Amino acid sequence: MTIEAPAKIKFNNNILIVDDHPFIIEGYKNAITRYKTDEYTFMIDQAKNCETAYDIITNPETAPFDIAFLDISMPPFESKNIFSGEDLAKLLQRYMPNCKIILLTMYTELLKIKTIVKTINPAGLIVKNDLNFEVLIFAIDTIINNKKYYSDSIVRMLELVDADAVEIDVFDKQILFHLSKGTKKSELTHYILLSAGAIERRKKDLMLLLKIESGLDKDLVQEAKAKGLLY
Template sequence: MTFDLTAPISHLITRNILIVDDHPFIIEGYKNAITRYNPKEYDFRIAQAYDCRSAYDLLEDESTPKFDVAFLDISMPAYEEKEIFSGEDLAKLILKKMPDCKVILLTMYTELLKIKTIIRTINPNGLIIKNDLTFDELLLAFDKVMKNGKYYSQSVVKMVNQSPHNSIEIDQFDKQILFHLSKGTRTEDMSQYIPISLAAIEKRKVNLKELLKIRSGSDEELLKEAKSKGLF
């Protein structure tokens, strides 16, 4: 992780920005766009991290300033020891520590359930599908968020508007978890068949039970409810 400690110019408004992405060239693209936004009005101090662990360390550092805006990629190398598995978990941590920070999430996910879950659990100020992303799109999103608005990219808006309000959809990993549960596979053995960690599998099971309103918390009830809704 790195942090730009260049002293702000006194007559400009200072804004602290966090960018977390595991692709350095993408970070540079974001920085290029941000620094071109109203340069006569703002001085942007940009911190960057490349995975969940370096972002966590930065957020836990007492010398780190409060961030005004955070750009977070959703899919990044996890920090399993602290149960930070994605940009979503980082967003929750940021909003807990810095409730005034505006969060912009960027993702390659296009599954409806995933998008709706992000909106429901994080309620980000910005949500952008990376396939929608252009330089102008990023500037537009940043402008809206800086002006206390929300920005959802075109694909997000289209998915949310076209989906039935009561629809339930799950992604491929969730389907694999349900499948292996139905076959009697123990949770601790599932990572042999599903390419995610045991901790991530356990977290997904909890999320599935919340989604399907399983009050008992049992795997049997989860399977029964998921099967009744045709989820596997």
């Protein structure tokens, strides 16, 4: 009598990919569906903007996602205050707390990276310039095995900077300067080449970075001066 070996169990994973470039979504799908096909099967949902992603995530009939790939820079869904992949990540953490989030970004500003790590603590954080097929496969493997994956550029930035150091970019310096001069909120866009929403998000990032619990501009300015970020 011939005894057949038991069929190998495949693990199912529900994946969400959010990116406003269809060819990038296809690249992710191509890599994901080639990963250990004898061990895993993947069900993939996709969205090309924050509104579509919001509808998928908040739909009570949507099965929880195991992994989500989120581009940080996305067309916003302003009526729901969803302006970026970061906001979608926070939404996912609320609706699907066990989902492993991979954020993909073109940002290389230290303040932005440190804020993402602190506020979202993603399972994966990848600078797009680091990304290729092999990196994506390695990131998937690392995260499926319950480890974090940060791409090379992220690791270098975080390793080279003193943990207590505070670094901000030119836009943040402009925001702090005009706040210190008493410029009205409605007039900030006249002096800073950012949208009102972007300025408010940067203010919130600065509040987090400088540990301003009051949320008051005057406290932010005072602490920025104490840290030598504003003279």
